[in-house]
Amino acid sequence: MSDVKSSRIEGLHKMTPDARLQAVARQAGLDRDAVDSLAAAAGGQIDLADRLVENAIASMAIPLGVATNMIVDGREVLVPMATEESSVIAAVCNSAKRCRSTGGFRTSTSGPVMAAQIQLLGASDPENVRLKVLERFDAIKAVCDETDPLLLKVGGGFRDLDVRVVDSAEGPMTIVHIIVDTRDAMGANAVNSMAEALAPRLEQWTGARSLLRILTNLADRRVARVRAVWPVEEIGGAQVRDNMLSAYHFADADPYRAATHNKGIMNGVSAVVLATGNDTRAIEAGAHAYAARDGWYRSMSRWEADADGNLVGILEMPMAVGLVGGATKIHPTAQANLKILGVRTADELARIIVSVGLAQNFGALRALATTGIQKGHMALHAQNVALMVGAVGDEIDRVADELKALGKVRQDIAEEILARLRAGT
Numbered sequence: 001m002s003d004v005k006s007s008r009i010e011g012l013h014k015m016t017p018d019a020r021l022q023a024v025a026r027q028a029g030l031d032r033d034a035v036d037s038l039a040a041a042a043g044g045q046i047d048l049a050d051r052l053v054e055n056a057i058a059s060m061a062i063p064l065g066v067a068t069n070m071i072v073d074g075r076e077v078l079v080p081m082a083t084e085e086s087s088v089i090a091a092v093c094n095s096a097k098r099c100r101s102t103g104g105f106r107t108s109t110s111g112p113v114m115a116a117q118i119q120l121l122g123a124s125d126p127e128n129v130r131l132k133v134l135e136r137f138d139a140i141k142a143v144c145d146e147t148d149p150l151l152l153k154v155g156g157g158f159r160d161l162d163v164r165v166v167d168s169a170e171g172p173m174t175i176v177h178i179i180v181d182t183r184d185a186m187g188a189n190a191v192n193s194m195a196e197a198l199a200p201r202l203e204q205w206t207g208a209r210s211l212l213r214i215l216t217n218l219a220d221r222r223v224a225r226v227r228a229v230w231p232v233e234e235i236g237g238a239q240v241r242d243n244m245l246s247a248y249h250f251a252d253a254d255p256y257r258a259a260t261h262n263k264g265i266m267n268g269v270s271a272v273v274l275a276t277g278n279d280t281r282a283i284e285a286g287a288h289a290y291a292a293r294d295g296w297y298r299s300m301s302r303w304e305a306d307a308d309g310n311l312v313g314i315l316e317m318p319m320a321v322g323l324v325g326g327a328t329k330i331h332p333t334a335q336a337n338l339k340i341l342g343v344r345t346a347d348e349l350a351r352i353i354v355s356v357g358l359a360q361n362f363g364a365l366r367a368l369a370t371t372g373i374q375k376g377h378m379a380l381h382a383q384n385v386a387l388m389v390g391a392v393g394d395e396i397d398r399v400a401d402e403l404k405a406l407g408k409v410r411q412d413i414a415e416e417i418l419a420r421l422r423a424g425t
């Protein structure tokens, strides 16, 4: 346990990453092993880490695997996924394989459109303010487009205006949404700059006071949709299909189950978002808010049986990912992953991500509706437990195999097995 005397470290941000690591190690009383593993964790990318965040001392490596068997809109794709969770990638491979005979995943999108909000306060007539803003459509478009000429050049720019009067604990406030086509950018910088440029003009035009000027992660104008059909014989028969449908109906009706069901979808989604250097928190916030858009939190996916008795899965969710800007552009691993994916636009990336989310959900529902998830998890979990107790080299498989054979994947038992192996008994 670290025993930090003080959380003040004078000038930490001005130090080199290595000096920072030493300073943190001194303050936290780290032993040599901890310092060495942090230094090794930088993995030759410490300069990059230093550019991306403040006070960088290392990088946190997450395993990167590749999902196979995916066909998205008729194209075969290999999907890099960054995740620390066992079974996530295996589940996608397996689920994608089972819908290859029906053509895999078919997608559509609503276009790369983001929105930013400007909060207008202090008016006794918020409805009047709302109309005053709507009357300035052309002027608002001009202010926004002038802010980002580069975006205009690549075919993006201001598209629409939405103005709402929102009731709050301190009374009604007028909320302006600027709606912007951000092309291959995630768009946070573009829409935030526009919102900041526009706010003083809105004050002049309306007499109200502007306060917050920030994008909304509830990117409900930037949704990606996917559907896929799993033949009933690929699922394991009509009973398994019906059990999967009952599992889905449970999630759609009960927020306690929906949270876990949707977490499974995000296991797939966030792993690709992270592998491509995109903002996992933005996608997660948007996804969960969208799942609650009817006023209660429900399943992000929909499941049905078609006329032939096959299982149809559908997923529709906000997918604000970009290819330009942010970590995506400067992180060499993200760039390499985009090459594996073979995507040329953010729109293509969004389509693949929702497909992976649906595949993940199919895998989880099928496992839960049949043997449960522990059986599938056991093999990889046994390896993790073997690693946890310090097994190295071929000890890992030997400890894991014994744990599986015993049917008890427990740390205390793994310790006993390892001690026995090392004692040669």
Ligand code: MEV
Binding pocket: 085, 260, 261, 262, 263, 264, 265, 267, 364, 365, 368, 373
């Ligand atoms: C585990 O990370 C994800 C699942 O819990 C998803 C689900 O319950 O649908 C298996």
